[in-house]
Amino acid sequence: MDSKLGAALSAAVVVLFSLFSALELFGLMGKNPVEDPYHVEHYTARIGAVKPPSGTTRTGFITQEQGQSRNLLLFLSRYALAPILVVDSPDVFPRVRGARDGVTLETKTAQ
Amino acid sequence: MTWVSLLLASLYGIAGLYALAGTRNLWRWTFILSAGIPLGLGVSGLIYLAVPAFHLAVDALLLLATAYLAWRKTPADDEPWQGFAYNWILALAAAAAMAFVLASVYSASTVNPHGDWDAWAIWNLRAKYLAGPIWQHAVATEIAVQHPDYPLLLSAIIARAWKDGGNTFDPAVPATIAMLFFACGAGLLASAVACIRRSSSLGWLSLLILAASSSFISQVPSQYADIPLAVYMAAAIACALLDVPIAGGLFAGLAANTKNEGIAFAAAYLIATLVRTRRPHVLCGAIPGIAAIVTFKAFYAPVSEYLGRTPDFSRLGAIIESSIKLIPDLGFGLTNPLLLLLVLVAGLRWKPAASPLWFPSVLVFLVMKFAYLTAYLTTPADVQWQLGTSQSRLAAQLWLMLILLVLVRLRSLEEIFAAVAPRNKKQPSGRA
Numbered sequence: 001m002d003s004k005l006g007a008a009l010s011a012a013v014v015v016l017f018s019l020f021s022a023l024e025l026f027g028l029m030g031k032n033p034v035e036d037p038y039h040v041e042h043y044t045a046r047i048g049a050v051k052p053p054s055g056t057t058r059t060g061f062i063t064q065e066q067g068q069s070r071n072l073l074l075f076l077s078r079y080a081l082a083p084i085l086v087v088d089s090p091d092v093f094p095r096v097r098g099a100r101d102g103v104t105l106e107t108k109t110a111q
Numbered sequence: 112m113t114w115v116s117l118l119l120a121s122l123y124g125i126a127g128l129y130a131l132a133g134t135r136n137l138w139r140w141t142f143i144l145s146a147g148i149p150l151g152l153g154v155s156g157l158i159y160l161a162v163p164a165f166h167l168a169v170d171a172l173l174l175l176a177t178a179y180l181a182w183r184k185t186p187a188d189d190e191p192w193q194g195f196a197y198n199w200i201l202a203l204a205a206a207a208a209m210a211f212v213l214a215s216v217y218s219a220s221t222v223n224p225h226g227d228w229d230a231w232a233i234w235n236l237r238a239k240y241l242a243g244p245i246w247q248h249a250v251a252t253e254i255a256v257q258h259p260d261y262p263l264l265l266s267a268i269i270a271r272a273w274k275d276g277g278n279t280f281d282p283a284v285p286a287t288i289a290m291l292f293f294a295c296g297a298g299l300l301a302s303a304v305a306c307i308r309r310s311s312s313l314g315w316l317s318l319l320i321l322a323a324s325s326s327f328i329s330q331v332p333s334q335y336a337d338i339p340l341a342v343y344m345a346a347a348i349a350c351a352l353l354d355v356p357i358a359g360g361l362f363a364g365l366a367a368n369t370k371n372e373g374i375a376f377a378a379a380y381l382i383a384t385l386v387r388t389r390r391p392h393v394l395c396g397a398i399p400g401i402a403a404i405v406t407f408k409a410f411y412a413p414v415s416e417y418l419g420r421t422p423d424f425s426r427l428g429a430i431i432e433s434s435i436k437l438i439p440d441l442g443f444g445l446t447n448p449l450l451l452l453l454v455l456v457a458g459l460r461w462k463p464a465a466s467p468l469w470f471p472s473v474l475v476f477l478v479m480k481f482a483y484l485t486a487y488l489t490t491p492a493d494v495q496w497q498l499g500t501s502q503s504r505l506a507a508q509l510w511l512m513l514i515l516l517v518l519v520r521l522r523s524l525e526e527i528f529a530a531v532a533p534r535n536k537k538q539p540s541g542r543a
Contacts, residue, residue, distance in 0.1 A: 003460065003527060004527055006458045006459075006460075007458050007524055007527045007528070008458075009458060010457060010458020011312070011316065011458065013451070013454050014316055014320065014323075014451050014455060015200070015201065015204040015319060017445065017451055018319035018323040018446070018451065019204055019207060019208050019211075020446055021442055021443050022209075022211035022212050022323070023211055024325075024443050024446070025212060025215045025329075025443075026211040026212075026214055026218075028215075029216070029219040029329065029332075
């Protein structure tokens with residue numbers, strides 16, 4: 001094949017296919033949350049990224065279904081980084097026996 | 112104040128890079144802008160880790176110093192580049208594709224403002240501790256699952272911005288930093304390819320390949336450290352090929368502080384460039400980053416879970432199988448970016464390397480692949496789980512570098528169509 005024709009064809013393929021791919025991506029991305037709001041609420045509690053809802057003192061909300069959450073719950077409670085931890089199940093409580101004095105645990109059922 | 116803080120860091124990164132690599136050329140300016148921002152953010156992160164209480168004062172001094180050096184810099188005149196009559200089509204297509212990509216990333220970041228799992232479980236969590244009164248929580252052994260042995264640079268960049276903004280822990284900060292790294296990565300890829308090959312067409316084509324890299328792009332709203340690492344590694348390679356060794360060393364040092372994989376990259380990069388060039392400049396640039404990571408690993412980081420483990424070679428089959436299965440997932444069907452790269456190689460054809468550091472750079476790329484293989488052979492976690500959760504991210508880490516290394520070896524449309532669009536000496540250099 002003529003080198004100019006080959007070069008022009010390959011550049012045209014890249015232009016068209018890249019535009020098509022970018023369009024397809026635009027149609028797909030951002031339509032569904034990776035984490036549902038319930039999980040995002042864990043996160044906000046974990047790092048304190050969002051202020052507690054007005055009128056409450058809740059600063060932590062951890063679920064027990066994830067190993068990392070249990071691990072982090074223990075850590076947060078030990079260092080009193082989240083003075084009040086809200087957990088979704090009383091089953092979590094045995095996991096936080098090392099909690100520092102002054103840390104309150106409350107329960108909340110996941111929606 | 113958060114945004115002023117990010118702007119301040121970006122400004123001294125741009126000024127510093129201009130002082131090292133400034134020329135009168137539009138593509139070169141694009142490179143300085145898009146590589147200077149992550150450079151400034153990275154250096155600001157290191158400063159925050161070193162002197163958290165006085166970081167703003169040090170930032171201000173650094174801005175003054177780099178602004179002075181940039182003012183003193185006499186940019187070299189660049190010879191005019193060959194033109195190509197249809198570069199405007201490539202430019203329009205690349206701009207449209209990147210607009211769709213950026214809109215996609217923005218949309219995904221809006222729906223998931225806190226990023227994906229590792230963002231809130233590791234990087235942003237540790238950023239909160241670094242911004243708080245007891246920074247040692249970021250390296251506490253009690254949060255072993257949060258990987259306290261991981262380098263702290265990305266968390267420090269976020270923590271600094273949060274702290275300067277009054278510790279509101281606005282999730283827009285890490286999301287913006289993630290998007291900024293991606294946009295800069297795209298800009299530096301296109302501009303580096305264009306500057307190394309003195310070809311606007313290759314610059315636009317590299318951007319188009321990136322726009323088809325859906326697997327890479329989908330990592331951006333996750334807010335993980337893989338995209339910043341990809342940007343730092345690609346910037347270091349670009350600086351080697353552009354012969355800006357001090358900046359190359361700086362970027363390699365920042366890569367080492369971004370993720371553990373970056374340490375392997377920095378070591379391979381410094382050895383390869385030192386052996387090939389026999390000039391110490393690259394080492395001088397890497398000193399801040401090396402000092403930071405050595406201090407962190409020696410005095411603060413818990414021992415890595417990989418240390419002292421022997422490779423389990425029975426995993427080799429599973430690793431190879433998973434690597435092959437990963438290829439179709441790099442993009443969408445026929446628009447797979449690897450396929451598009453092959454189409455370009457077939458259409459434009461290979462040509463001799465323009466830089467003596469191209470082969471050493473390929474060696475660095477291969478060392479990284481070997482480092483990933485070693486990690487999979489030694490990981491204490493279930494290897495299938497590890498492959499499933501990390502392989503696409505590791506591919507993303509090397510993706511910018513791969514596009515860069517391939518595109519700089521291709522003949523440009525300007526060269527192929529030289530008879531169609533004769534060289535115009537009055538055309539401003541670097542224009543599309």
